[in-house]
Amino acid sequence: MLSAQLAKSGRPVPAEMQAQLKDEVIAREVFMQxxxxxxxxxxxxxxAQIELARQTILIRELFADYQKKNPVTDAEIKAEYDKFAAANGGKEYKARHILVEKEDEAKAxxxxxxxxxxxxxxxxxxxxxxxxxxxGGDLDWASANSYVPEFSQAMVKLNKGxxxxxxxxxxxxxxxxRVDDVREAQLPKMEEVKPQIAQxxxxxxxxxxxxxxxxxPRWSELPKR
Incomplete structure (x- = not known):
């Protein structure tokens, strides 16, 4: 039983450790008795602890069974990636700014x-x-929607330099x-982020x-006959 549980959890017992596992099973039985x-x-x-453990194991099995029967499909991953690309695509700006408190300072x-x-x-x-x-005011590369509306609206009107x-x-x-450069957004390829999206x-x-x-509804909340 112990060997089977270890294998199920992804930790199969190698042949050279079988004797050690056997000793562990015998020791457990002695302690149980x-x-x-x-x-x-x-x-x-x-x-109470047995009941709590039973509930925990059953709930874990329930979730594992659901995930096994409802795997994430490639179509779902692609749809999620397309949504991400649509939201983060377009242009990126390498901008700089100087921030001051008063308009007169800015004009000067x-x-x-x-x-x-x-x-x-x-x-x-x-x-x-x-x-x-x-x-030096460098904001690095970022999309326009990374900034507050007033800033981004002014920035996107500027040409390079x-x-x-x-x-x-x-x-x-x-x-x-000041806009130092403009480029198309550098998005990762779907295959690069596929594991993260699937998770x-x-x-x-x-x-x-x-x-x-x-x-x-809980059983106690169901209408009585």
Whole structure:
């Protein structure tokens, strides 16, 4: 029995360990007999633990049976990938920004840039964004929907190498934005993310099954005849 359970759990016992396993089975039987002789199997605590273990094992078997009979299909994986690609496809922007608190500060910075001021240097000295300021305002590659609407709407109007002529206001303050480059979104191929998608869909199916079972009326709630 122990050997079969180990094999089922994906840990088959190699031939060289069979003797060791046999000793373990014998030891378990000896301990079981001693415990029964002392009447430990008749205690309320033992019975409660047995019932809890029975429930746990049955529930685990129920979920395993559901997953076996409801596997994730390749069609479901492709549909999920297509949904992901549609939401994350399109263009990506390599942008920089300088964030300040007041509009006048932003206008002064734009004037300085037009006179030849270096965007990176000004960002390091004046930007209030702790994440990008130290890196010259660099925001790395990101899609437009990664930013607040006011920022993204202004950014997508810029061509490669272009900077906003007027400050852009958002909930964070006033931005001066520059687009360094534009490219098509670099999405992973379906085969690269297939295992993750399959696992996610399997978890979703199991969660749905758990909710369905949990919403069924309990026996005590069924109408009496």
């Amino acid at each position: 001693e415990a029964q002789k002392r009447g430990l199997d008749a205690s309320d605590d033992f019975k 910075i734009i004037a300085s840039l037009k006179k030849g001021g270096k965007f990176d240097d000004i960002a390091k000295k004046q930007s209030k964004d702790p994440g990008s300021g130290a890196n 272009q900077t906003t002529d007027v400050p852009v206001k958002s909930q964070f303050g006033w931005h001066i934005i 996610q869909l399997q978890q979703q199916k199991l969660a749905s099954f758990r909710r369905t079972c949990g919403s069924r």
